[in-house]
Amino acid sequence: MKLYGVPAWGSAIVETMLALVGEAYDFVDVEGFDHPGAAQDRLAAVNPLRQVPTLVLDDGDVLTETAAIALWLADRHARLAPPPGSAEHRRFLRLLIWIVANVYPTFTYGDYPERWAPSAQHELTDTTNAHRERLYRWLEAQVVGPYVLGEQASALDCYAAVMIDWGPGREWFAENTPRLFAAAELMRRDPKLAAVMARNELTIN
Ligand SMILES: N[C@@H](CCC(=O)N[C@@H](CS)C(=O)NCC(=O)O)C(=O)O
Incomplete structure (x- = not known):
């Protein structure tokens, strides 16, 4: 899966969860996405709300919202909840x-x-x-x-x-x-x- 984020921003919450349960991911750094520019365009292509974290799963499905991601991961890994x-x-x-x-x-x-x-x-x-x-x-x-x-x-x-x-x-x-x-x-x-x-x-x- 691909995690769109910026170091130490909300994506770091999801990185922490992923590391805790040992799930592999690629990190797509979209630093500067909160202002017009290439990073914002890149993020907007997968999340029209233009927020991080945005997770793009291997089947192409997009998962946003840290709480949704936490609950999705907790279904797969008992130790998160x-x-x-x-x-x-x-x-x-x-x-x-x-x-x-x-x-x-x-x-x-x-x-x-x-x-x-x-x-x-x-x-x-x-x-x-x-x-x-x-x-x-x-x-x-x-x-x-x-x-x-x-x-x-x-x-x-x-x-x-x-x-x-x-x-x-x-x-x-x-x-x-x-x-x-x-x-x-x-x-x-x-x-x-x-x-x-x-x-x-x-x-x-
Ligand atoms: N409800 C969302 C909030 C995500 C959020 O607000 N992320 C911040 C960065 S930590 C963001 O993308 N801010 C830019 C903006 O709202 O334009 C979640 O829990 O994932």
Whole structure:
């Protein structure tokens, strides 16, 4: 399969999942895709929404949305999610959808205020940043430790491992969401992820 992405962007969440379960893929670097140009055209040819990650499967089918990719992979590899039917699985589903439904849009809108609120750009970025911090504080209260759901890593930890380098930034996470931060760093230390972490420059303190 081919994964369209940019180092350390959302594609790194999927790279982390793929490495954890040992699935092979080719990486198509589309750096600069969020502005007009060749990279954007290349991505738009497979995903009209022009977002990463975009996965093109071996049969040519296109799979977007990190949560859809996580669930698709979890069907193939039990270790990405708790056993279906368990209380942990229900919590997994809730938090997975919660992250993409609530946290991810704060980037979609707040990182590109010129698209959505041309005359109130600072206000949009400030309010989405503040909202994101509130969301992460709530997520912190859900973290069981040492991983998000407890003793076993899941796809949720793949999100955490990448997202602690995004806004509000690593120092903020370490100070305000220490359990989430620790789960993310623990995930980063998994030897199976060493190559992906290095390629995406996701370092460990
Ligand atoms: N809901 C999508 C969100 C993906 C997303 O927003 N990706 C960002 C990069 S990390 C992106 O492509 N942003 C550019 C844009 O929205 O134009 C998912 O979970 O995969």
